[in-house]
Amino acid sequence: MSGHASKEMRANVGWDGKGSPFSVGYGKLMMWFFLVSDALTFGGFLIAYGFTRYSYGGAWPIGEETFDALPFLHGSYPLAYVALMTFILIISSVTIVLAVEAGHRMDRKSVTKWLFATIVGGLIFIGSQAWEWSHFIHGTDFGRVELSDGSIATAKGEFGKIHNFEIVKPGAHYDGIGELITNENITKEDGDLMHAFQHAAAKRRLSGTAGAMMITLNDGTIAKVNKDTDQGLELIVKVAGRDHAVSSAADESTRIHEDEGSVALYYEALSKGNVVYGANLHENEYGPQTYGHFFFFVTGFHGFHVTIGIILMIIVFINVLKGTYQKRGHYEMVEKVGLYWHFVDLVWVFVFTFFYLI
Amino acid sequence: MEQRDDIIEYSLYNHHSEDEGKKIRKKIWKVTLILSIVTLVEVFFGAMVKQDSSMWLTVKILFILLTIVKAGYIVMTFMHLGDEKKTLKWIVLLPYLIFIVYLIFIGLSEGASVGARM
Numbered sequence: 001m002s003g004h005a006s007k008e009m010r011a012n013v014g015w016d017g018k019g020s021p022f023s024v025g026y027g028k029l030m031m032w033f034f035l036v037s038d039a040l041t042f043g044g045f046l047i048a049y050g051f052t053r054y055s056y057g058g059a060w061p062i063g064e065e066t067f068d069a070l071p072f073l074h075g076s077y078p079l080a081y082v083a084l085m086t087f088i089l090i091i092s093s094v095t096i097v098l099a100v101e102a103g104h105r106m107d108r109k110s111v112t113k114w115l116f117a118t119i120v121g122g123l124i125f126i127g128s129q130a131w132e133w134s135h136f137i138h139g140t141d142f143g144r145v146e147l148s149d150g151s152i153a154t155a156k157g158e159f160g161k162i163h164n165f166e167i168v169k170p171g172a173h174y175d176g177i178g179e180l181i182t183n184e185n186i187t188k189e190d191g192d193l194m195h196a197f198q199h200a201a202a203k204r205r206l207s208g209t210a211g212a213m214m215i216t217l218n219d220g221t222i223a224k225v226n227k228d229t230d231q232g233l234e235l236i237v238k239v240a241g242r243d244h245a246v247s248s249a250a251d252e253s254t255r256i257h258e259d260e261g262s263v264a265l266y267y268e269a270l271s272k273g274n275v276v277y278g279a280n281l282h283e284n285e286y287g288p289q290t291y292g293h294f295f296f297f298v299t300g301f302h303g304f305h306v307t308i309g310i311i312l313m314i315i316v317f318i319n320v321l322k323g324t325y326q327k328r329g330h331y332e333m334v335e336k337v338g339l340y341w342h343f344v345d346l347v348w349v350f351v352f353t354f355f356y357l358i
Numbered sequence: 359m360e361q362r363d364d365i366i367e368y369s370l371y372n373h374h375s376e377d378e379g380k381k382i383r384k385k386i387w388k389v390t391l392i393l394s395i396v397t398l399v400e401v402f403f404g405a406m407v408k409q410d411s412s413m414w415l416t417v418k419i420l421f422i423l424l425t426i427v428k429a430g431y432i433v434m435t436f437m438h439l440g441d442e443k444k445t446l447k448w449i450v451l452l453p454y455l456i457f458i459v460y461l462i463f464i465g466l467s468e469g470a471s472v473g474a475r476m
Contacts, residue, residue, distance in 0.1 A: 022446040054469030250411035
């Protein structure tokens with residue numbers, strides 16, 4: 001198409017020297033250069049992660065054990081949720097490339113449609129990530145315990161439902177010996193039964209054994225915990241103590257099972273307050289503290305990129321609706337935002353592999 | 359105006375026709391299918407093969423290879439780097455080929471030896 005060569009170029013597309021290096025627009029080339037540098041940043045993070053992980057040996061959390069929850073469902077679904085998130089992001093990458101393709105045909109209606117689909121995909125993804133962060137921060141029902149022999153273990157199994165707390169000694173907020181505290185009449189301070197239970201466990205305010213636990217609530221009320229028995233409680237030893245060796249991820253028989261006294265060991269730790277629920281910047285249920293830092297930082301930085309991408313796409317979307325690019329004669333802006341969006345997808349492909357799979 | 363060959367053709371106005379678009383869309387959906395299948399395979403192996411098992415090293419290498427395959431499809435097809443000028447393509451890719459491979463090697467091997475000393 002030699003005709004293009006003689007075409008006068010407008011100053012607003014960049015190259016004042018009229019010739020276009022690499023035959024791409026100024027903005028698009030700069031987007032590529034930005035992505036090259038940004039990819040090096042993420043590359044640096046992932047390599048730092050790899051370095052740290054290799055220096056910890058076997059104590060590192062295992063993806064399919066750590067990320068096995070689904071919203072609204074109990075039970076173990078290894079990696080199902082992150083796989084769904086990955087799929088959503090890949091699909092949103094497809095819809096933006098379809099928007100770019102439609103832009104090359106000056107098909108404004110299709111650009112609008114596909115760009116809108118991409119924004120929706122991006123919002124679903126960021127919402128999913130918020131849920132996953134929330135789950136990661138709040139932790140599992142069982143938490144991670146330090147057993148009496150000094151070994152550290154996480155637990156698998158189904159946590160028995162807490163029905164109520166039966167007041168034994170009334171405190172400031174609850175009175176009436178023998179009355180029941182349920183999720184309906186529990187104070188705001190205690191939240192709900194599960195929160196109150198975990199809070200008490202971490203603060204050494206639980207005592208007794210599996211079937212007969214006593215809880216001391218925030219106001220000093222002492223109550224009996226009426227709770228179903230846990231089903232299939234297994235302890236996965238992460239750090240070896242005097243009596244227990246580290247459980248192998250490949251062999252579930254190396255976990256501490258119920259017939260080996262997992263229940264007694266677990267509730268002994270709970271009554272001593274040797275339990276950590278969830279992860280934050282100070283403590284981490286899932287493994288070494290550094291793991292929590294890397295998880296928050298790398299997935300957070302990626303989530304930040306996704307958020308920026310959504311904002312950029314919304315701006316471009318408004319311009320598409322206004323017909324700005326139709327008047328300009330090309331949809332290169334969609335292409336530039338598209339490049340950025342693909343990059344976000346690309347980074348996630350690597351985060352998915354190195355944080356969750358391996 | 360006379361034809362000039364010192365000005366490189368500018369891609370901004372490279373609009374394509376409906377027929378070309380059809381072909382491109384077909385390719386996009388094909389790549390979508392490949393990416394989805396690769397992700398499913400990864401999750402399948404991730405959930406089925408346990409770490410520490412004898413298969414794990416093989417699966418780990420498979421994961422990394424599949425990740426690179428996915429990255430390749432995204433960059434070459436979705437980001438159209440495959441259709442760009444050769445020089446641009448290599449400007450983008452070369453830094454990774456040179457530095458990342460080396461950095462991964464040195465990061466992991468040093469990490470392992472630091473771990474062995476702790």
